[in-house]
Amino acid sequence: MKLSIERATLLKAVSQAQSVVERRNTIPILANVLIEAEGDTVSFRATDLDIEVVDRANAMVERAGATTVSAVMLHEIVRKLPDGALVSLTDDQRTGRLSVEAGRSTFSLATLPREDFPVMASSEYQSNFTAKAGDLRRLFEKSKFAISTEETRYYLNGVYMHVADGDEGRALRCVATDGHRLARIDAALPENAEGMPGVIVPRKTVNELRKLLEDDDADIAISVSETKVRFATPDLALTSKVIDGTFPDYTRVIPAGNTKRLEVDATEFAKAVDRVATVSSERSRAVKLNLEEDKLTLSVNSPDSGNAQEELVVAYGDEALEIGFNAKYLQEIANQIDRENAVFMFNSSGDPALVREGSDASAVYVVMPMRV
Known part of the structure; x- marks a missing residue:
């Protein structure tokens, strides 16, 4: 594998990948990012076995191929390179090293075989629809402060995304509570979302979503099954397992008689x-x-x-x-x-x-x- 890519493009892709990676890993390959180059694009894939993120970017690919390298190490190197630098990535399978070159700087990083990298099994999604990034960001940003951090009540460790009856008809709703406070946020129900199963999106996934939802007008493709949820743009896809549990009946907590x-x-x-x-x-x-x-x-x-x-x-x-x-x-x-x-x-x-x-x-x- 051999490719050249702009430093800013590479930094954006690698920063998204390394934030998913857990700092302490008993499985060495989970500390790595899988780099796959083909045609004129390169993809960076990272996972902690619960969340998987794939970021695609344009690059000048001289030789197609794939390898895995420490996500945190690569991010630190790219972050410290000068603005505007053109970064060259070359994988040498004989030595098991990835060469990173920019200007007069050269780094040689240890790699692990791509075959060892776990790819999250694709799921049959029951519901597929599209929503504006601005609407999704509002739903998650306004509710996430109420997510519980109490591990024993694991079913409260996320945001419950589901379809409900709102004040103005059917709505896409996000709810979070820790038993002391509760947030319930509604947005207009996107087309084709009516049959979506209710899912509890984990706290870490909600935090990672922020980078995906920066452009208010971007269309986000959402796929939902009983066990997984996926948020995607043409360049970036975030797939996550959902919390396996039943969210409590929050409607009983919302007071109706306060005058x-x-x-x-x-x-x-x-x-x-x-x-x-x-x-x-x-x-x-x-x-x-x-x-x-x-x-x-x-x-x-x-x-x-x-x-x-x-x-x-x-x-x-x-x-x-x-x-x-x-x-x-x-x-x-x-x-x-x-x-x-x-x-x-x-x-x-x-x-x-x-x-x-x-x-x-x-x-x-x-x-x-x-x-x-």
Whole structure:
């Protein structure tokens, strides 16, 4: 194999591959990226046996072929090469080395046989449809903060993507929860997506998806089966196993009878919570909300370090209410809100609060209260 490729193109492809690779591997080949060159394209494939990413790029291929080399090592080398460099990759099967040349720099890297590289078995996908990258990014970015990190409840360690009834007809919906807070985000249902099986997309896959969804107007081809999900553009494909488990009935957690309505500037609210939480003990990070007519008082009382209080002018016309929340959870929800105002719906100091983005019903958040 012998090819030449622009440094910027190579860096983009290799960085996507090396981020999938696990740093600690008991199987040496899983630390490598599979490089396959043919015609005028080169592909870079990496896997951790749960996720597989394939990035294709244009290159000047002198001699077709394939090899595998350390993904992290190749990425570090390419990252440190000068901008605009033309990089030459040459595989010598006699020595088992890959030569990387750019300008006056030459590197010789150990390789492993391509035959040892595990390729994820292709799946028969039950559902195939296309969605805009901007819509998908909104679904995953706004919900992923609520993914659970508790390994014992593994079925909560991802985002549940499924088809549901939204406020404006059928919707493609993403839900995540850790039992303390919940995010439910809807987008218009893409054509041909109606029969899609509901799948739990793992946390790592959700994070890797970000690079695939950078261009809002790009069309993303989505394929879904009971065991796998695939997101692809013409140049990049991300295939992932889904979490084998049943996502709980989240609809029972979303309160329907909350009538006390608070409307507040989302940015000001997030900043105020951050300020008063400075004095809270790291373990509890509890902040108390005191609601009176058109006034919200945020307060924190920490026996160890002191107390803090801040008042905000808000729109509130119901009876006085005192309720406590984890400051971090409030901030994370407030930071998701794109509209100017956040709308909180309360019932009592012991019931979960419902949060919306202004009048937009396509994004709903739930946060459980704390005793303060």
